[in-house]
Every structure is written in C-alpha cells, then in structure tokens.
Amino acid sequence: MATAPSVQRPRFNPSNSSCVNDVRPLHHDVPSLCNSDHSPLHFRFQSLVSCPADVPLEFFEAAVSQLIHHPEYNSTLILRSETISDSDTTIPISVPCLEGYCPVRNVHRKLLPRRPGRDSGLEQHCTLYAFETGEFAGVPSILVLTPLVPEGESLPYYHPTVSHLAFRFIPSNITTTSDSASAQPALRIEVIPLPGTPTDSDSRLYRTSLALLDTLHRYLWGALTHYQKRVQHDVLIPREVYQDVYLKMRERHKGIVNSWREATDPLKHVFEDIGIATFLMLFWKDTFAASAEIADVKELGDSQWTSWPRPSGGFLDLGCGNGLLTHILSAEGYSGYGIDLRARTSWAHYPDSSQAALKVHALDPTQLLSPDSSNDEEKFFWEPGVFLIGNHADELTPWLPVLATLTGASGYLSIPCCAWMFDERFTRSSAASGLDFFDNESIDAATGVVSSEAEDEAAFISSLGMGAEGTHKSQYSAYRIWLARLSRWLGWKIECDTLRIPSTRNWAIVGG
DSSP states (O other), X not given: OOOOOSSOOOOOOOEETTOTTOSSOOOOOXXXXXXXXXXXXXXXXXXXXXXXXXXXXXXXXXXXXHHHHOGGGTOTTEEEEEEEEEESSOOOTTSOOBTXXXXXXXXXXXXXXXXXXXXXXXEEEEEEEEESSSTTBTSEEEEEEEEEOOTTOOOOTTSOSEEEEEEEEEOGGGOOOOOGGGOSOEEEEEEEEOTTOOOSTTSHHHHHHHHHHHHHHHHHHHHHTTOOOSSOBOSSSOHHHHHHHHHHHHHHHGGGGGGOOSSSOHHHHHHHHHHHHHHHHHHHHHHSSSSOOOOOOTXXXXXXXXXXXXXXXXXXXXXXTTOHHHHHHHHTTOOEEEEESSOOGGGGXXXXXXHHHEEEOOOOGGGGGOTTOOOHHHHHTOOTTOEEEEESOGGGTTHHHHHHHHTTOSEXXXXXXXXXXXXXXXXXXXXXXXXXXXXXXXXXXXXXXXXXXXXXXXXXXXXXXXXXXXSSSSHHHHHHHHHHHHHHXXXXXXXXXXXXXXXXXXXXXXXX
16 A cells, blocks of 8 residues: 655646657557447547556545546536435446446436526536456546436536546556556546547647646545645535525625625625625524524525524624625524624615614723623624624624623624734734633543643644644634634634635634
8 A cells, every 4th residue: 555655746747648749748558448349339539638647546536536526626617516326336328338447336426507597407427447357457447427418408518528538547567568668657538529529739628638637636646645625614514505505695696796886806795795694594594493404405495594593682793894794694684783883885875774784883892891881882782692793803803702702692603814812913922922721731620530631732723624724834823723712711612614705714613
C-alpha cells in the first residue's frame, strides 16, 4: 500500500492523444477502448488527451467517486447529482461491453441543472470497469459515463456532445512497446463523439476533456495524500434540502438586483443574503420543530415555509447594514428587527412591512450588564426567546454570545468577518493576555473528576468544521477558535458550518 508522500503534487502535463506531432507525447501505444467480440454493437473510442498518472491504480476508484458524486465541481451549470441506484451486480444493457474488461459497478445518477428554467436534467450511467485477467484483475481502472437521452430530445448544454466518455487509468505494464521511457502509468480521456462533433485541440469537447483530466489528476493526488477539504459544508442542513429551497428563494428575490440602491455589488450581497435567509429558515425549522425532522421540501409551493417553526421571540439582526437580510426574512413571514447605527439608502425602498422592521439604534451592550437598567427602548428588541443574528457584525461579534446569554435568547448565528475583541482589535497577543476561557485543570460538576481541558483542545478545534483551515496559522483562524471558546465558556452548545454563500467569510457558528 502506498504511503502519503511529503512532496508537492506533480505538475499536470497533458498530451494530445490524437496528435502524433504533439510536442509532449505520452509514450503509450495502448489502443483505444473498443467493444468486445460478443457485443452486438461495433464501436471504438477515440483518445483525446493523456497525462502521466503519478499515482498507483489502487487510488483510482476513490478519485472517480468524487467525479461521480460531485459533478458540480466541474461545471457551474450543474447544481448537484442525485443517485438513483448503485449496484455491483445489476449492470444495464445500455452501457458498453469493453474488450478485456468487465463491469464491476454501476451508479445510475441524475444531473440537476443550476438553472432549471434554462437547462433540463439528465440521467446518466456511471460504470466502473476492471481488467478481466492479469495483475490488476478486479481492480477498477475505467469509468465510463453514458448519458440517457429520451427519444426526440437532445443533450443539455452542460454535457459534452458524446454518447460515451471514458476516464481510463493505463498501468505501465500493459504497454505494448519495448521503449522503457513508456514504463509509467497514464491517464487518458476517450470518447465516442456524436456525429459532426469537432475533436481538434480548439474544440469545446477537447477543452472539456482536458479540464476533466486535470480534475482526475488532482483527485488522484488528493486520494494518495489523504487530502483534507479546506472547509466542511452542509454540516447542519443537508445540501439537497438547502439547494431546493434556495432555488425557490432566489426566484422570489432575484429582482432586487435590478433595483439595488447601494454602491456595493448587488450580485454578491443579494445572493449572499438569500443564502443566509434560506439557511436560517431551514435551521429554525429543524431546531424549533416538535420533532427535529426536516421534511421533504421538493413538493413545496412557492411559500409553504410560512407555516414552518421559528423562534418564539422572533429574530434580531445586529448591525443589519443595508437591511436586506431583515427584509427577506420579513417578506417571508418571519417577525423580527434589524438594527444599525444609521439608516441606509436601501431602507426607504423596501416595502412598508420591511421598513417597520428596520430600526436606527445605537446598541450599548454594557447597558444589559446592569440589573438596574431600565431603558425601555433597549428592552424593546429583547423579546423572550429572540434569536440573534450577527452577519459580519464586526465590533458586535464577540458580544453576540454574551448578549444571547444575558437576554435568555433561544440561540444565535454569527458569521464573523473583521476580528474584534470586546474593546480592541483581535490579535494573538491580546487574546493570549486577555480572557482565559479555560483553566489547565477543571472539575466536572457531575462526576467530580479532574480533567485537563487542554488535552481536548485538538478535538475541540476539529469540531469547529474548519477543515484544513483549523489551525493557528492565520489570525482569522485563531479568531474563530477564540470565539468558539468564548461561546463554550458561556455555556452554549455550539455547532459550526460553512455556508454556501458568495463570500470568503462564510464560516458560521451557531449557539443553541
């Protein structure tokens, strides 16, 4: 079994398989795939592009599994795929019979478009093949994608114009040349193009195949090195559920882009806040439901979520800025307020119901620290069971869990951006010399057992869902860890997720 190397990923070095004069030929004379003798069909795949594999064959199945289950990583026009069936015993008759290979697994999936009104969905067979004999018998080395196009219809734009597309791993010992320079494993994309489809190096099909080969090469190296995702998505809300509701919400609110009144980029802010609102609606539905079960949302009407569970005290968006998140939630029937130091241009252009929910208010968190505080205006927003929102709340960010604790809030969502402590900018040194949220030794109140919380620090950081970013290497990572420690110290049960919004600051911490 190969071990994880400490070197960088080898450079992706493709060669045009169909061009004998390519300046970087890959010295394999292995013929293209063709049908077996007992197949009633007669075909031969056309090789388009190859590259050195740089990784043993044993990692091929793990790498192509990513291609099967996450086609959206290769095309912005694809939302996701849904698995219809996955079998290692039932192989459809519509998939190719390949000479020298046997099918070992078939995944029947459906590709869902990101824009259903423009592109149609497409079912597809993803079939893994292994050598019938030899050293690598039984080990998957080929993935063939076969689109299932209903009679009278055509392939959607996001799919290459082929009847079959193969990802092929060619071990070094099946070359037929005696040239020692060819004794290296290779990756190859082979296709059966539809009639009239160009395959030259300037064609769309060739460019698509080149991109797919690069992706496979990267996934193989990731499998070899035990690649850890940079961040972790869909921890609290299943991806499919979120995407289905988001598409409906986007259709309802995308018109705001055309009437945007701020100087900021509407494409970023509008779709970012639609995404946050979608996440909150689904999170509240799950959190405040009598039974914590997210129902199937595929049969939803345009606004059936008006009956979904929600926080009893409404929501309070601290530092609401342009007020868009408050407006979207209010428009969807959720009660609450957004407060900020000053009104924004957009506020006056929202409907009356949204304008009524937006308040100019200079929040002083220290007033809530005093039990003698009698500021009626201050208390107006703090309904019992209110849910606090801090979306890039900057100076208010560290106060969010504190305010939630003092007011008996039902929970909070914080999406931190600029790093602030209670009275100054966050730095590593200021955090180290400031509040200490855990002692070296603590006593469990229930068991009386002395334990070292420091011993659990690595597990705690891992639970924050920051993936490969879960280190102290950057100040932003250190700040998020500091916020999580603060929330835990205040007694909140914290959960973290990386939201699917168009922002580099999309990590969220939820207290409940």
